[in-house]
Amino acid sequence: MKAFELLFTSDVGLMSLTVLTITLGMGAFYLRYFLKHIKDDGAAAARQSR
Known part of the structure; x- marks a missing residue:
């Protein structure tokens, strides 16, 4: 859960x-x-081959 918190709250996480x-x-x-x-x-x- 710490990874999701870091993903959605830090600048680097939001850029990622x-x-x-x-x-x-x-x-x-x-x-x-x-x-x-x-x-x-x-x-x-x-169509062309007909």
């Missing part, structure tokens, strides 16, 4: 929490972005 949040958000964004473009490219290739 901010960096983790931004990193996870970027990971989710890029995952959705890449999967969407993979799907679109696959659909375009299927």
